[in-house]
Structures are given as structure tokens and as C-alpha cells.
Amino acid sequence: MHTVIRQPTGREFADMESAVARLLDVMLIGLGTTLASWLWLPEPGRAIVEASFVAFDMALAILLLPWFGVYDSWRGRSKWHLSVRIVIGWLAVQVCGLAVMFLLHRTASLSRLWCVSWTALTAGGLVTSRLLVHAALGRMRRAGRNLRTVAVMGAGKHRDGVIANLTASPQAGFRAVAIFHTAGGGETTVHGLPGFWSFGEFADWVRREQVDEIWLALPMSEQDMLLRVLAEFSGDLVNLRFLPDVRGLVMFDRHVVDLLGSPAINLVASPMTPYSLLQKALFDRVFAAAVLVALAPLMLAIAVAVKVTSKGPVLFTQRRKGANGRVFRIFKFRSMRAHAQKAGVVRQATRRDPRVTRVGAFLRRTSLDELPQFLNVLRGEMSVVGPRPHAIEHDDQYRTIVDGYIHRYRIKPGITGWAQVNGFRGETDRIEKMQRRVEHDLYYLRNWSFALDMRIVVATVVKGLMNRNAY
Structure with a gap:
């Protein structure tokens, strides 16, 4: 075993950056109270109480x-x-x-x-100060300063993708400097970086x-190499x-989460975080x-x-199925004449x-x-936005023959969706049509963002209301 005691490049800078950030935060707390006092002139009797409150918060912020x-x-x-963490932390303070x-019986003396x-x-x-600092650091790193050097271990597309991401994000502050090849091949230089085949030399x-x-871009089967490193x-x-490399296993994301104190990689799980669901619900x-x-x-x-x-x-x-398969009753303006319907059979509207x-024809169109x-x-x-819900009878039919159909239930169904604004509306008389619709739904689940929802809403208003497939 080799033992080398050294301080990695940039560690002193990181420690200094953290100390400066703490000092800056305390100063901003004081500046904030100065501005608030300028907006709302405190009464003479309240000024001392408010100053005590500020002093408590400065100390609490450090802790x-x-x-x-x-x-x-x-x-x-x-x-x-x-x-988000800064705001939550400040609110906790x-x-x-x-x-x-409150314990000192002084809250009544504070101006709300x-x-x-x-x-x-x-x-x-x-928040603004931290974003400005990181913007300045990003410019510094794009200029080649304050970088952390990275050696990448791996092979194939996954390794190449990791290196491509490193190269495409210079503001992140990482620079690839070498590659250790873990699989066959004879190249000595990849992406312009020196390559190693001997682990000892590397x-x-x-x-x-x-x-x-050292970044190990390895498949999960490479346990021996991981332990060796x-x-x-x-x-x-x-x-x-x-x-x-979990691309072949992961359905929606590859986020590592804390599960009962142990790190866990989401292979198939809800693609949206609790915060995203709250944002969407609001x-x-x-x-x-x-x-x-x-x-x-x-x-x-x-x-x-x-x-x-x-x-x-x-x-x-x-009756339709919603998030997690929960059944609810969907509302529509009636567009058809009253007619008899066989139990368990739903006949789709045709041209x-x-x-x-x-x-009804006008309403549907x-x-x-x-x-x-x-x-x-x-x-x-x-x-408002999500996979369109289908009749339960159609769900039972398609979930066994259309790949990924079951994952449409992972979020609430929507009035409009990514599939609809891309032309996949109306009758699904062929399995291929439903497969394409589901593929668009899964794309939406994997790539959800509030901006994507707004894009779909705008597209629905601009081009989605009138559609030749809606009948």
C-alpha cells in the first residue's frame, strides 16, 4: 500500500471560499436588517429588541x-x-x-x-450573492483557473459520455487529464488524453x-476493479x-437517494421529487x-x-385510473347520443x-x-399536463402488450400532454399508435420540468385545440 500525505490542488482555496462565504452571509444578515429598518422605521422602544434579535440570528446562522x-x-x-437549501436554512434560523x-417574552415588541x-x-x-459568486467562479474556471484534475477509468460509450460531459462543462471546475482503459482495445490516446493499460503505471x-x-465510469458488474481501486x-x-453505468437498467432516473441510511440508486421509481410534485400541484x-x-x-x-x-x-x-392506479370519475361535456353499451367493452369514437x-362533433374537434x-x-x-387517461378497459388491454404502459400511472393524468401536442390524439386502432403515444408519455416523465409543462400548455392553446385526429 502506498501512503502519500498531500493537500489536493484547490483544497486551500475551498477552505478560504467557505470561510469567506460564512462571513459574507453574516454581513448580508446585517445589511438585510438595515434595509428593513430603512423601509419600516422602528419605534424607539423596539430598536433595542430588534437589534438583539439580529444578534441572535447572526450567531444562529453561523451554527x-x-x-x-x-x-x-x-x-x-x-x-x-x-x-433552495439557502432559503430553507435561513428560514430555520x-x-x-x-x-x-418568544422564550424571553420579547416577540410582542417586534414589528411584523x-x-x-x-x-x-x-x-x-x-441567494443572489451565492449565485454571483458561482458565476464568477464559473468564469474563472472557464479561463483555466481553480480546476480539479480528473482521471477517468472505464471503457466504451459510458466512459466517453462522462468525458464528453466534463469537456462540455468547464464552468463546473473539473478537467480530465488521463484515462485508464478497463476493456480491450489498443488506443494509447483517447479524446486527446494519455491512456494507461497497466494499473500500476496508472x-x-x-x-x-x-x-x-479519479472517476470510475464502470458497469455495476466491475466489483473487482472497484475494490482494487x-x-x-x-x-x-x-x-x-x-x-x-446503469443505462440498461434505469427506467426514469439514476439518482442516488438515502434509504434508511444507505445509498440507493433509483432503477424504477417515481421520476418526480416531492418538491416537483408540490410545485406541479400548486x-x-x-x-x-x-x-x-x-x-x-x-x-x-x-x-x-x-x-x-x-x-x-x-x-x-x-371511470379512469389516476396516479398509482387509483380510480376516479372523469368529467366531460357529453358529445354522444345516449346509447347502450356492453359491460366491460368500450368502443372508441371513429370518424x-x-x-x-x-x-358534440364541434366540441370534440x-x-x-x-x-x-x-x-x-x-x-x-x-x-393540467400529464399522460392522457384511457378507459379502464383499454388500460387492462394495453398494459400487457405495450412496453412501459404501466408507468403512465406514476403521476396524475393530464388534460393535455406531450403526446397530444405532438399529434398523437384520437382513435388508437392499431397497437403501433398506442406504443408511440406511450413513448411520448415516458419521454415526458423522464424529462419533466416546469418549463416543459408551460411549453405544452402554450402548444395546446396555439395548435392543440383544433386537431384533425379528434373526432
Whole structure:
């Protein structure tokens, strides 16, 4: 075993950066209270109490904010997640500070407007300062400074993809410097980087060049190589990172989560985080309420038209499956004449279907028959955007013959979706049509973002209301 005691390149800079960040945060807390006091001039008797509150929070920030990981290295990690952690950490500091003031019986002396203003201004300042610092670091790293050198171990497309990501993200602060080939081939240079075939030579080179990190881009079957690397570098201050090749196994993501204290890789699990679901749910309720209020006159006119032109109820309801397979009743404006239907059999609408009324044909063609589904969204049974729900009988038919069909149940079904804005609407008279629709649904699940939802909503309004496949 080789033992080399050294300080990796950039470690002193990281320690200094963390210390400066802590000092800056304390200063921003003080600046925030100054601005809040300027906006809401404190009464003479409150100034001393508020100053005590600020002093408590400064001390608490030094103690509590590190617990939220805001001073860890965020090199190559999401700055959005960093911003969220900063805000949550600051709110925790404020709650603890208020608890201290409550125990001292001083909360009644605090100005609520001042307190809220201070909290908001400081949160904005903390996030903005951190984003500006990382933007400056990104420019510095693109210029070739403050970089961590990386040697990549692996073979094939997965290794090449890791190196490509490194090369394409210079602002992250990593630079690939060498490759150790773990599979066959005779190349000595790949991507312009020196390559090694002998593990001993590779280990000696890493120590001689004082490489900061080794990334193991290996399949999960390469346990022997993983253990060999861990044993070889156990006495070195070099970071070892395992980037497992799970592309052939993972359905939605490859995030590592903490499960009862152990790291776990999601192979098949819900593709959306609790925060994403909350964000989506809040948008759904607000958007649905706004649509129902804004379009209430139109929906009333449609209801009257449906009622006076054909016999039967205004609304058509049908059992559908929602998130996690839970059954609910979907609402639509009735577009067909009342007709007998065999139990367990659902006949899809076809072109020039005699069951469709004249008003119903217009409603289906313009998708206005779907408007009552905003009630389902408001009730929490559906989402504005998501995979379109099918009749339960069709679910039972397709889930065994269409690859990935079952995963449509992982989130709430939607009024519109990625498949619909890409032309996959209407009758699915062939298995191939349903397979293509499901492929688009799975793409949406894998690539969900709030921006993608907004894109689909806009596309639905612009081009999705009138569709030649809707009949």
C-alpha cells in the first residue's frame, strides 16, 4: 500500500471560499436588517429588541446554516438546489431566533412588517450573492483557473459520455487529464488524453501528477476493479467517485437517494421529487381555478347547447385510473347520443361516428368537451399536463402488450400532454399508435420540468385545440 500525505490542488482555496462565504452571509444578515429598518422605521422602544434579535440570528446562522450543506463544495452540482437549501436554512434560523425571543417574552415588541421584510430581503441577498459568486467562479474556471484534475477509468460509450460531459462543462471546475482503459482495445490516446493499460503505471502517474480525483465510469458488474481501486488509493488524499453505468437498467432516473441510511440508486421509481410534485400541484390548482372562473360563461353556454340539442345529461362521466392506479370519475361535456353499451367493452369514437351529435362533433374537434376536467384538476384527481387517461378497459388491454404502459400511472393524468401536442390524439386502432403515444408519455416523465409543462400548455392553446385526429 502506498501512503502519500498531500493537500489536493484547490483544497486551500475551498477552505478560504467557505470561510469567506460564512462571513459574507453574516454581513448580508446585517445589511438585510438595515434595509428593513430603512423601509419600516422602528419605534424607539423596539430598536433595542430588534437589534438583539439580529444578534441572535447572526450567531444562529453561523451554527445552523452549515447543517444545510450550503458551505459544502457545489462544484458541478445544481445551483437551484443550493438556492433552495439557502432559503430553507435561513428560514430555520429565523424560526429558531423567534423561538428564542418568544422564550424571553420579547416577540410582542417586534414589528411584523419589519420582520417579514428583513426575512425576505436577507433571503434574496443570500441567494443572489451565492449565485454571483458561482458565476464568477464559473468564469474563472472557464479561463483555466481553480480546476480539479480528473482521471477517468472505464471503457466504451459510458466512459466517453462522462468525458464528453466534463469537456462540455468547464464552468463546473473539473478537467480530465488521463484515462485508464478497463476493456480491450489498443488506443494509447483517447479524446486527446494519455491512456494507461497497466494499473500500476496508472497509479504511479496519478500520484506523481497529484491528480485530484479519479472517476470510475464502470458497469455495476466491475466489483473487482472497484475494490482494487479502493485498496490502492486508501492511503491517498485523492477523491474517488463511482459513476455506475446503469443505462440498461434505469427506467426514469439514476439518482442516488438515502434509504434508511444507505445509498440507493433509483432503477424504477417515481421520476418526480416531492418538491416537483408540490410545485406541479400548486400550479394545477391555481391554473384550474383561474380557467374555471374565466371560462364559466362559455361552459354555461356549452351546457345549454348540449342539453337542448339531445336527450341525456350535460356531463359524461367515466371511470379512469389516476396516479398509482387509483380510480376516479372523469368529467366531460357529453358529445354522444345516449346509447347502450356492453359491460366491460368500450368502443372508441371513429370518424363520422353516428353516435356523435352535431354539437358534440364541434366540441370534440375543438377539445371544448374536455373543459369540465378542470374540476378533476381542482379535486386533485388530474393534472393540467400529464399522460392522457384511457378507459379502464383499454388500460387492462394495453398494459400487457405495450412496453412501459404501466408507468403512465406514476403521476396524475393530464388534460393535455406531450403526446397530444405532438399529434398523437384520437382513435388508437392499431397497437403501433398506442406504443408511440406511450413513448411520448415516458419521454415526458423522464424529462419533466416546469418549463416543459408551460411549453405544452402554450402548444395546446396555439395548435392543440383544433386537431384533425379528434373526432
